Amino acid sequence: MAEVVFKDTTKIYEGGVVGAKSINLTVRDCEFIVLVGPSGCGKSTTLRMVAGLEDITYGTIHIGERLINNVQPKDRDIAMVFQSYALYPHMTVYKNMAFGLKLRKYPKAEIKQRVADAAKMLGISGLLDRKPKALSGGQRQRVALGRAIVREPKAFLFDEPLSNLDAKLRVETRAELKALHRRLHTTTIYVTHDQEEAMTLGDRIVVMFEGVIQQCAAPLEVYDRPVNRFVAGFVGTPPMNFMEGKLIGSNGNVWWEGARAKLRLPESHGQALTSHVGREVVLGVRPEHMSSRNEGRFADGDNILSVEVSVVEILGDTKDVHMKVGDNLLVARVNAHEEISEESHMQMYLDTDKLHVFEPGETGVNLCVSKEVAGVSA
Ligand SMILES: Nc1ncnc2c1ncn2[C@@H]1O[C@H](COP(=O)(O)OP(=O)(O)OP(=O)(O)O)[C@@H](O)[C@H]1O
Ligand SMILES: [Mg+2]
Known part of the structure; x- marks a missing residue:
């Protein structure tokens, strides 16, 4: 060996x-x-x-x-x-x-x-x-x-x-x-x-x-x-959702602002993100980090996306919700007991602690992850 x-x-x-x-x-x-x-x-x-x-x-x-x-x-x-x-x-x-x-x-x-x-x-x-x-x-x-x-x-x-x-x-x-x-x-x-x-x-x-x-x-x-x-898009099923937008600073926090939404990014990422305020970025959210229920880790306040639901696929104990936010097609994976109707407008709540922010481009760097910790090279 x-x-x-x-x-x-x-x-x-x-x-x-x-x-x-x-x-x-x-x-x-x-x-x-x-x-x-x-x-x-x-x-x-x-x-x-x-x-x-x-x-x-x-x-x-x-x-x-x-x-x-x-x-x-x-x-x-x-x-x-x-x-x-x-x-x-x-x-x-x-x-x-x-x-x-x-x-x-x-x-x-x-x-x-x-x-x-x-x-x-x-x-x-x-x-x-x-x-x-x-x-x-x-x-x-x-x-x-x-x-x-x-x-x-x-x-x-x-x-x-x-x-x-x-x-x-x-x-x-x-x-x-x-x-x-x-x-x-x-x-x-x-x-x-x-x-x-x-x-x-x-x-x-x-x-x-x-x-x-x-x-x-x-x-x-x-x-x-x-x-x-x-890497974010390759690992995980369904894949991570991406939405283009911009970082803005307001009330001492860093926010992501896109065409249809404004989300407060967690303070834990604040330092890494502050120097990028004003720049174009890509927000990343995993399907399982969204819910139609504004409770628990989803009960935050500045974490709302207004979506148009197109199709709901039941998988057993979970279901995949296909939806549109502006021009973006997103998928959420939620508890099968959440009540979500196809062809409806509704609000989804995000677990903002789990959001990612990337620089633009196919291999844009994840601004929320420091390279030393994540093991870029080996
Ligand atoms: N004998 C060869 N001559 C020229 N180019 C090659 C040769 N073998 C592989 N390549 C090229 O090298 C690159 C890497 O190929 P490789 O076979 O290592 O990919 P892979 O990750 O194993 O893909 P797959 O999942 O399809 O097997 C590709 O662009 C491929 O076209
Ligand atoms: Mg091969």
């Missing part, structure tokens, strides 16, 4: 396409870290540089003490699991799992023991004589996992290993992966574009966009204290 350390690691593909730019990240020994971001943001590129499937253009990667830039993939002592299980169709499950060990000339008895142990851990002991085509998708993915586990590598690399599974199986396998990591403690780098998967699996998550790490921190930290608008 080992740390994986990226230092200014950069991949520029032929033709000048930037795959990953100045990645600085230390994946700690035994840590489960998740790289997450939209398609093309550089997740696979970053992972493949660790695996040795892509050359590193600039910078370095160390696994433990060892600089691996020029080490052959097979000598890196890591195991990678892909979205496509890439099992050998003509071999049994046993042979698929044993193959890597056999290549490395392990004694037969040890191979047998390791395959048996891994199969037991993954609940596939009864399938060892079958060929891959006689397995379900979930079983195949477990065999692929088994093949990685038997190697007892320094690190596991996963590239979207669950995306071929149906929704239910994905959630189950996700939980199994987490349990497996708890048992094996192997340093893991896991790639997904699914923010929910990232939140549930990662000790820390690394949000990437356009080849650049935007934020690296524990899941709740990223959720509560996103460093910029991109």
Whole structure:
């Protein structure tokens, strides 16, 4: 087991396409870290540089003490699991799992023991004589996992290993992966574009966009204290709502003023926001930080949005309220028992302690979060 350390690691593909730019990240020994971001943001590129499937253009990667830039993939002592299980169709499950060990000339008895142990851990002991085509998708993915586990590598690399599974199986396998990591403690780098998967699996998550790490921190930290608008909009479902407006100072407080509303921002952010008074900003509010009931954390006074409700979707104990404020389309997620009619005008109350204020632009900085605290780099 080992740390994986990226230092200014950069991949520029032929033709000048930037795959990953100045990645600085230390994946700690035994840590489960998740790289997450939209398609093309550089997740696979970053992972493949660790695996040795892509050359590193600039910078370095160390696994433990060892600089691996020029080490052959097979000598890196890591195991990678892909979205496509890439099992050998003509071999049994046993042979698929044993193959890597056999290549490395392990004694037969040890191979047998390791395959048996891994199969037991993954609940596939009864399938060892079958060929891959006689397995379900979930079983195949477990065999692929088994093949990685038997190697007892320094690190596991996963590239979207669950995306071929149906929704239910994905959630189950996700939980199994987490349990497996708890048992094996192997340093893991896991790639997904699914923010929910990232939140549930990662000790820390690394949000990437356009080849650049935007934020690296524990899941709740990223959720509560996103460093910029991109991260804020990417993490959370439904996504954070954004409204353009301006910061104004009045009665010793800082307010956000938009086309249809004026909201008092919490004093806790006052200092950070004061120097931005008079500037254009983007307000961010999560769907769950709005309510139609003016009580509890929503009973503030200067926290009202006048909205036009269009559609209400019932989800069980909550419901999503789709609404318009001026030209902005917003979604609130409220208690299912709140009385809200479709096609109506009403007032929504915001939990102003939870508001965010961003500088304009796709990756506009969150003015309510200090960079040191939120773990911009790692
Ligand atoms: N072999 C290649 N040659 C040129 N450009 C490439 C190559 N592989 C990837 N890229 C580009 O590098 C960027 C990052 O790609 P990468 O595959 O790392 O993204 P990703 O985050 O894994 O996306 P996805 O979620 O779609 O798998 C993209 O702009 C992509 O088009
Ligand atoms: Mg990818």
